[in-house]
Amino acid sequence: VNTLALRWSLDNKPHLSVLDQQLLPQVEKWIGIHDCNEMIAAIKALKVRGAPLIGVSAALSLAQSALDGSSKEKLLHETAELMAARPTAVNLMNCVNRLKKIILTNLRPEVFLKEILIEALAIAQEDFELCDRMANYGAALIDSGDSILTHCNSGALATAGVGTALGVIRRAHELGKKIHVYVDETRPLLQGARLTAWELDKFQIPYTLITDNMAAHVMSLGKINKIFVGCDRIAVNGDFANKIGTYGVAVCAHYHQIPFYVVGPQTTVDSKCLSGAEIPIEQRHADEVRGASGSFGNVIWSQENTPVYNPSFDVTPAKLVTAWVLDTGVLTYKNICEGALK
Ligand code: MRU
Numbered sequence: 001v002n003t004l005a006l007r008w009s010l011d012n013k014p015h016l017s018v019l020d021q022q023l024l025p026q027v028e029k030w031i032g033i034h035d036c037n038e039m040i041a042a043i044k045a046l047k048v049r050g051a052p053l054i055g056v057s058a059a060l061s062l063a064q065s066a067l068d069g070s071s072k073e074k075l076l077h078e079t080a081e082l083m084a085a086r087p088t089a090v091n092l093m094n095c096v097n098r099l100k101k102i103i104l105t106n107l108r109p110e111v112f113l114k115e116i117l118i119e120a121l122a123i124a125q126e127d128f129e130l131c132d133r134m135a136n137y138g139a140a141l142i143d144s145g146d147s148i149l150t151h152c153n154s155g156a157l158a159t160a161g162v163g164t165a166l167g168v169i170r171r172a173h174e175l176g177k178k179i180h181v182y183v184d185e186t187r188p189l190l191q192g193a194r195l196t197a198w199e200l201d202k203f204q205i206p207y208t209l210i211t212d213n214m215a216a217h218v219m220s221l222g223k224i225n226k227i228f229v230g231c232d233r234i235a236v237n238g239d240f241a242n243k244i245g246t247y248g249v250a251v252c253a254h255y256h257q258i259p260f261y262v263v264g265p266q267t268t269v270d271s272k273c274l275s276g277a278e279i280p281i282e283q284r285h286a287d288e289v290r291g292a293s294g295s296f297g298n299v300i301w302s303q304e305n306t307p308v309y310n311p312s313f314d315v316t317p318a319k320l321v322t323a324w325v326l327d328t329g330v331l332t333y334k335n336i337c338e339g340a341l342k
Contacts, residue, residue, distance in 0.1 A: 001056075001060065001121070001124045001160070003053075003124075003128075003156065003159075003160045003161070004019070004155075004156035004157055004199075005018060005019040005021065005048070005053060005156070005157045005158075006018055006019070006048070006053060006056065006057055006060070006124075006160065007030070008060050008064070008124075014063075014064045014067050014068070015032065016032070016033040016034075016039075016060055016061060016064050017030045017031060017032050017033060018030065018031055018033060018042055018047060018048045018057065019157070020042075020047045021046060021047055021048065021049055021157060021194075021195060022045060022046055022047050022293070022294060022295075023294065023295040024157075024194055024195055024198055024295075025194055025195070025197070025198040026294070026295040026296070027295040031047065033057075033061060033064075035061075035064075035065060035068070036061050036062065036065050036078040036081065036082060037081075038061075039057060039058065039061035039082065040081055040082060040085045042057075043057070043058070043082075043085040043086055043092075044085050044086070046189060049153075049157075049158065049191070050153065050154065050157060050158020050159060050230075051089035051090070051091045051092075051158070051230070051231070051232040051233075051264075051268055052091050052127050052130075052131075052158060052159040052160065052164070052265060052267060052268070053127075053157070053158050053159050053160065054085075054086060054089050054091060054092045055089070055091030055092050055094060055095030055096070055123065055127070055267060056095065056123055056124045056127050056159075056160045058082045058083075058085075058092055058095055058096050059095045059096065059098070059099055059119070059120045059123045059124070060120050060123075060124065061082070062075065062078060062079065062082065062096065062099045062116070062120065063099065063116050063117055063119075063120035063121075065078055066103075066112070066113055066116045066117075067113060067117065072103055075103045076100070076103060076104075079096050079097075079099065079100045079103065082096050083096050083097075086282060087280045087281075087282050088232045088233060088241050088279065088280060088281060088282045088312065088313045089232040089233065089268075090232070090233040090267075090268060090269075090270045090273075091232075091265075091267045091268055094267050095123050095267065098119055098123060099116060099119055099120065102115050102116050102119055103116070124160050125160075126267075127159055127160035127161055127265070127267070128159075128160045128161040129161070129327075130161065130265035130266065130267065130327040131159050131160070131161025131162045131163060131164065131167050131265070131327075132161055132162065133327040133328075134164055134167060134168060134263050134264075134265060134325055134326065134327050135161075135162050135163075135167040135168050135170065135171035136171065137168075137325050137326075137327075137329055137330050138165075138167075138168030138171070138172075138228065138261065138263055138325040138330075139168055139171035139172040139175055139177075141168075141226070141259075141261060141323070141325070141330070142168070142169070142172035142177055142179060142226065143177065144176075144177045144178045144179070145178060145179075146172075146177070146179045146180075146225055146226050147179070147180045147181075147182065147223055147224055147225055147226075148169060148179060148180070148181050148182065148224070148225075148226045148227065148228055149181075149182045149183075149184065149215060149218070149219070149224045149226075149227045149228075149249065149258075150165055150166060150169065150181060150182070150183060150184070150192070150196060150227070150228055150229060151184040151186060151192060151212075151229050151242070151243060151245055151246050151249050152184070152186045152191045152192060152196070152229070152230065152242065152243035152245075152246070153166065153186075153191040153192065153195035153196045153199070154166045154167070154196075154229065154230025154263065155167060155170065155195070155196060155199040156170075156199060157195050157198075157199060158195075158230065163199075163230075164230040164231070164263040164264055164265065165228040165229050165230045165261075165262075165263040166196060166199060166200075166228075166230070167263070168228055168261075168263055168325060169181055169205065169228060170199075170203055170205065173203065173205045179205070179206070180206045180207065180208070181200055181205060181206065181207040181208070182207070182208050182210055182215075182218060182223065182224060183196045183197055183200065183207050183208070183209045183210065184210060184211075184212050184215055184245065184249070185209060185210065185211050185212060186212065186243060186245060187211075187212055187245070187289075188244075188284075188288040188289050188292070188310065189288060190292065190294075191243065192209070193209055194294065197209050212245050212248075215248075215249055215252060216248075216252045219252050219253065219256045219258060220256065224256075224258055225258060225259075226258065226259050226261070227249060227250075227253050227258055227259065227260045227261065228261045228262075228263055228325075229242055229243075229246050229249065229260075229261070229262055229263070230242060230243075230262070230263055230264060231262050231263070231264040231268050232268065232313055233268060233270050233273065233279050234262070234264055234268055234269045234270065234324070234341065235270060235273040235274060235275050235276050235278065235279060235341075236269075236270075236271060236273065236274055236275075236336075236339075236341040236342050237274060237275045237276075237318055237336065237341075238318030238321060238324060238331075238333065238336035238341065239275050239276025239277075239279070239315055239316065239317050239318050240262055240264070240268075240276065240315065240316055240318075240321075240324075241276065241279045241281065241313045241314065241315050241316075242262070242313060242314070242316065243312070243313060243314075244311055244312055244313055244314050245314070246313075246314055246316055247314040247315065247316045248314075250316045250317075250320040250321070251320065253320070254320050259322040259323075260320060260321055260322050261321070261322055261323055261324075261325055262316070262321055262324055262325070263324075263325040263326075264324070264325075264326065265326065265327045266326065266327055266328065269326075269341055271341070271342065276315035276316070276317060277315075279313075279315055281311050281312070281313050281314070281315075282311070282312040282313060283310060283311055283312070284310045284311075284312045285310065286306075286307075286308035286310060287300060288310055289302075289308045289309075289310050290302045290304070290306055290308060318333060318336060319333070321333065324336065324341075
């Protein structure tokens with residue numbers, strides 16, 4: 001496995017490492033992940049982030065733990081701890097549950113290790129392929145001359161492939177379409193300013209960074225004609241959770257009649273979740289809102305005891321979505337009402 005943000009080599013001894021996304025873009029530092037506890041800490045600290053990448057990384061770290069000789073009891077404990085690391089992105093639960101099924105079987109030790117390894121590698125490979133398919137379906141919705149707004153980071157840093165929403169944008173650029181991207185900075189953790197801008201720069205896609213509270217104004221000036229965002233969980237009625245601020249973007253898009261597309265793979269669909277109201281929303285530490293942290297250290301600019309509300313995600317209702325770009329194709333609201341996600 002060798003992606004923009006995740007590497008796993010099996011040469012002599014399994015070796016898993018991740019690009020520390022908290023330090024980007026100033027510092028590009030790879031950190032070794034030696035056990036599931038280190039992976040859990042990396043996921044909680046958003047060193048590893050993005051719904052699909054969290055799922056793939058958790059699966060690989062469980063496989064590494066099995067190869068390192070962990071008992072079944074320990075592996076089951078680790079599955080529970082990994083799944084609790086971030087509650088909103090359902091890819092984490094979907095991927096870890098695939099390995100849990102194997103852990104719960106009574107296979108001979110060599111067969112068990114082989115099965116778990118095959119499954120973990122399949123999860124990574126599948127994510128790569130899902131991204132590729134979404135990119136092709138989504139890029140067909142983009143025309144030369146489009147000016148596109150995106151929120152958070154949904155690119156190669158967030159998946160094992162080209163990404164979801166940002167993957168679509170990148171594919172359109174690779175196909176020679178002349179596009180411009182407006183990037184929401186994405187407070188509080190600045191995934192847009194730090195990560196999406198870094199990726200767009202790396203792939204030489206023209207872009208402009210704006211703060212989140214500029215998006216409505218930029219739309220009112222007619223500077224945006226399409227919006228693409230990723231997602232962390234899609235309910236069967238089409239409601240979806242994504243990075244906090246996405247709902248506001250969708251409301252503004254609706255007002256300005258700008259097509260609003262959500263891009264996500266099958267691994268982000270929660271078939272047990274009937275509507276967005278059932279999606280658990282992660283609450284994070286108050287200091288993320290009181291200030292900021294990164295390669296520059298930790299800065300607090302409000303009073304240290306300022307009361308804070310810090311939901312990490314919000315839910316966008318299906319009615320505000322123009323179309324859902326999945327790895328299986330592009331769905332309309334009518335398709336969803338007819339049960340396409342059930
Ligand atoms: O908190 P993060 O950085 O993990 O949030 C990421 C997002 O909200 C992305 O848009 C989502 O995971 C889709 S990424 C392919």
